[in-house]
Amino acid sequence: MQDLRNLIKPGVWIIAIAFIASIVFMYGRSAFQGERPNSLVEVNGVAISYQDFLQVYQDVYARYREQLQEEVSPQLEQYLKSQVLVEMVKNELLWQETKKAEIKVSQEELNEAVRETMRPFGSQEAFMRFLEYRHILYSEVEEDIKKQLAINKLTQAIKSSTAVTEEELKNHWITQNERIGVSYVVVKPEKYKDEIEVTKEELQEYYQEYKEDFRVPEKVKVDYILIKPDDFADKVSEVSKEELENYYQENLSYFSIAEERRASHILIQIADLTNPEDDEKAKEKIEETEKELKGGADFATLAKEYSEDSASAEKGGDLEFFTYYEMVPSFSEAVFSLEEVGDVSEIVKTPFGYHLIKLTGIKASYVKPFQEVEERLKQMWKDEKSEALAQEEANNIRKEIEEKSTSFEEYIREHPDRSNTTPFFANGKEIEGLGWLPQFNQVAFSLKAEEISSVLELLEGYCLLKLKERESSFIPLLEDVAEKTEEKLIEKKSKEIGEDIANQIAIEAEEEDLSILSTKLDLEYKNLESLKRTDWVEGMSSEDRQQFMETAFSLKEGEISKPLDLLFGYYIIELNTRELLLDNFSEQKEEFKENFLAQRREQTLNLWLQQIWEKAKIVDNSSLFFSP
Known part of the structure; x- marks a missing residue:
């Protein structure tokens, strides 16, 4: 990076x-x-x-x-x-x-x-x-x-x-509203690739000059031992009823179901929470609704008529069942403080506005019984023990290698199902067969000869690495990159041909029309009658467009530019017309000033x-x- x-x-x-x-x-x-x-x-x-x-x-x-x-x-x-x-x-x-x-x-x-x-x-x-x-x-x-x-x-x-002066504003108006008419010819180097022949001498010379471009980065190959928890599933002893029940007690939080409550609400939104007048209007409206409710009106009917929560209003304000933490705190506090189904809260204020809330159902919290989760418990037990056995095995292997009880190589020979070798890979790149593993990659490149890594935890299991081979960064021989070198040389030569043709066109265009020259040489020609600085030019990246515009708008009428080297070729531009209308400046001045000021403020912040x-x-x- x-x-x-x-x-x-x-x-x-x-x-x-x-x-x-x-x-x-x-x-x-x-x-x-x-x-x-x-x-x-x-x-x-x-x-x-x-x-x-x-x-x-x-x-x-x-x-x-x-x-x-x-x-x-x-x-x-x-x-x-x-x-x-x-x-x-x-x-x-x-x-x-x-x-x-x-x-x-x-x-x-x-x-x-x-x-x-x-x-x-x-x-x-x-x-x-x-x-x-x-x-x-x-x-x-x-x-x-x-x-x-x-x-x-x-x-x-x-x-x-940030502020802008009147002069700055007018200059920016001119910059943004000035229109020009241009024509241009594009010389694309790619057009000449097939005409180019490369000699052995030229290839050798190019390789010598640019051989750093062909440098191969440092790469490593590692042997690794991977201990997978799945391989220990069969080694986990059968859990007894008593052990499972104790495990259940230790993990009750996994099976605890929080209390749920069902409620309906009537919401009156505040148009602008920072505006006291809007707040007061919403409060008055919810208070009027509360009076109707206390006067005997049906809650669901009032919700359908007045609630501004469109998702629930048509259902009489029903929000279905939810836990305490599924709603904003002030709303949940009100709902979960109501004692009996049918109770209605006082007026509650939340970030949404003002609410009246009716409790319509309660599901008490409970813990799923042992019998209901027994099979899941067995799997959890098995997974946990398998994971622990795999980690323990990896640590033991590491310890045995440290104590010389075995060697990394001996272990690999004796356990081919647990070991593998990566292909060569570069720092920070994906590893074939393993994918993008930054930690694995980082550890591999940090290893010295004969060094065994610490235990590395991957999604698949626990891993030990040993450097097998390191390839230093090197510049390959010409014979090994001959094809690539030839491609680069042809690209360079075609660009030089394109540049020469573009320079010649720029000279001849002083005497002959660009359109005629483009026809003679079978080149792309475009005429754009009206162009603003902010317009897009077909087939150009934003960076190229910027360079094109800067060059085009810098020309005088009838002037032809020097060849402009852009992504797809050399552009020779001729400015045909220039037009600036100041008639609308006065009537659009305020809006334009606002937009320009916003741009300047962003520039100030950027700086x-x-x-x-x-x-x-x-x-x-x-x-x-x-x-x-």
Whole structure:
């Protein structure tokens, strides 16, 4: 992975709010037993662990894969890893700066933000069930929303310090609204590849000059012993009734079913939680509803008529059964404090608004009886004992090798079913047959000759590694990369031919029309009659488009550019017309100023963030987990 500092440039900062919510979801156990860095990155002494990173990365990876509807390429995968880590470092820096500034968030601000977060789920019930499915505590979500609100206050304060002058505004208007007409010819080097012949002498000369480009990275091959818990299932002794009952008592929490309550509610939302008038209107409306209820009106009928929770209103406000932690705390406190079915709460305020809640059912908490879970208990017992036996076996093997009772090689010979050898693999790359295993990879490259690794825990079981062979980085002989070298040389030559033709066209275009020259040479020719700086040009990447626009708008009418070297070839551009309409400036001035000011504020924030990043003490261990 590239150096983290090199991944951050002014103008490309994006504050990714979604990352804050993702970071709280961690993996449970460490997969490595032995020495390794305690963190992937440290930001002013605060660690970002590999487990934290992996959880966020997997979420992002899954979203990209879903959008692409295909496998993510290795190049995109590497880019995503870099960007995820950069975003995590940025958010940590922002949070540290926010704490320094002692920025506070009010309860009303928090309630409004929570409500906005929940809005896409349609109802409070749906949101809380989503959290339960993801094994996320509501308190964690609320805390992270609170952090993000504080960060937003800080960044907003920095943005607010920006202003624009009248002259700056007018110059920016000209930049954005100026239109030009251009024509251009594209010379694509690829067109000339088939015409090129390469001699042995040229091949040798090219290889000597660029042989570093063919360097093969250092690789290792390791022998490993893998002890799988599944292999010990048959060795687990039959559990007695008494042992199983004791095991049941020790693990009652696995079989405890929390109390569930069923409730119906009437919700009156507050249009703007930060606006006292909106709060008062909602409160008055819920109080009027409460009067009708106390006057004998049917709760379900009132819910259908007045409740603003569309998901439950049509069902008479019914939320079905839920546990205490499936709803926001204030709502659950009210429901679980009601004593009898049929009781109705006082008015309750939550991030959603004001509620009246009716208790309609109670399922008492209980522990599933032993008889009901006996088979599951047996499997849990077996799995746990198998896991323990596998770990013990791996540790014993390690100990025997240390004490010279056996050797790694002897054990492999005697237990071929438990051992294997990897093919050669590079640092940070996938291992054929095993996949992407950063810890395995890291340990393999850290081993010295004759050194046996500590026990490494993988998904499949417990592993011991020994370095079998190490291939130093080397430059292969020409005969081994002749085909690849020839391809590179032809590519270089075709580019030189393309450049020569493009330069010649630029000269001849002073006397002859570009369209005629393109026809003579069978080249692509385009005429764009009206082009703004913000327009897209067909077949160009955003980076190429920017260079194309800068060159085109820098020309005078009738002027022809020097060949512009872009991704798909050399572009020779001629400026035909230039037009600037200032008629609409006055009437669109305020809206344009607002947009321009927003851009300038983002630039100010970007610059500030860049300075904070450069001053921060960042310890980057990512190269130990990822390939360069």
